[in-house]
Amino acid sequence: MQNQFGLIGRTLSHSFSKGYFTEKFEKLGLSESHEYHLFELEKIKEFPDLVKKLGLELKGLNVTIPYKQEIMPFLDEIDEAAQKIGAVNTIKVLPKLKLKGYNSDYWGFRWTLETWPEFREIQPQKALVLGKGGAAKAVVVALNDLGIEVQYVSRKKEIGTLTYEELTQEVIDNYQLIINTTPLGMYPNVDSFPEIPYHLLSSKHLLYDLVYNPAETLFLKKGKENGIKSTHSGLAMLHGQAEKAWEIWGEE
Numbered sequence: 001m002q003n004q005f006g007l008i009g010r011t012l013s014h015s016f017s018k019g020y021f022t023e024k025f026e027k028l029g030l031s032e033s034h035e036y037h038l039f040e041l042e043k044i045k046e047f048p049d050l051v052k053k054l055g056l057e058l059k060g061l062n063v064t065i066p067y068k069q070e071i072m073p074f075l076d077e078i079d080e081a082a083q084k085i086g087a088v089n090t091i092k093v094l095p096k097l098k099l100k101g102y103n104s105d106y107w108g109f110r111w112t113l114e115t116w117p118e119f120r121e122i123q124p125q126k127a128l129v130l131g132k133g134g135a136a137k138a139v140v141v142a143l144n145d146l147g148i149e150v151q152y153v154s155r156k157k158e159i160g161t162l163t164y165e166e167l168t169q170e171v172i173d174n175y176q177l178i179i180n181t182t183p184l185g186m187y188p189n190v191d192s193f194p195e196i197p198y199h200l201l202s203s204k205h206l207l208y209d210l211v212y213n214p215a216e217t218l219f220l221k222k223g224k225e226n227g228i229k230s231t232h233s234g235l236a237m238l239h240g241q242a243e244k245a246w247e248i249w250g251e252e
Helices: 017-027 044-057 080-085 105-114 117-122 134-145 169-174 218-225 235-248
Strands: 003-009 034-040 058-063 090-094 098-102 126-130 149-153 177-180 206-209 230-232
Touching: 003 017, 003 044, 017 034, 017 235, 044 058, 058 235, 080 098, 080 105, 080 134, 090 235, 105 117, 105 134, 105 235, 117 206, 117 230, 126 134, 134 149, 206 218, 218 230
Parallel strands: 003 034, 003 058, 126 149, 126 177, 177 206, 206 230
Antiparallel strands: 058 090, 090 098
16 A cells, blocks of 8 residues: 555544545545554654654654654654644655654634634633643644633643632633643543533533544533533544645645
């Protein structure tokens, strides 16, 4: 198979990428020449051996938890936007197996916000971002580019970061958009959820979960139970970033 693509991460049983791109190859009549695989790496230091093993047949990779930041030192070039974000989720293989990193999470997330009717209706000026990983970085840059003020929330107390215990009524009232960028609630751990004070939410709030499997997480269900305006799952963002990755790989 002369065109190899794939996803690298630590645990990939939940991934939608293989099915998505396999179906895409079939629709485009590329099944005989293109394949997409899941490459589980226990540690990021295994990455160079994977690239060497796949060789010149490797054309592009997606990167997921927990390697979106750890992958960066292994790349030959990094796109300016990905450098600004500080995380890479798409790799294009250039001639002589040179690797260039990009971030398509930014585009997938921004597109879904701009096409979300309730987001356009409420036009929130401030957002709480739950988590501080690679996905959060892309989300924050997109929010800033849309003129939205961001406040990080994490279990760990750091400068400029609120803990979940510090989410008072006043804080919740001031931030109408709340985005979960953590893996809490992702299959198979569907009973987990971010510990925000759901009872303080109102019909002025929007909840967005980057988790896409299941389509409705406990985070979103609890928001609905407390009468929020609208919820958004991560599936549309996933489609958006996948299409951006395909564009980056130059296989239109």
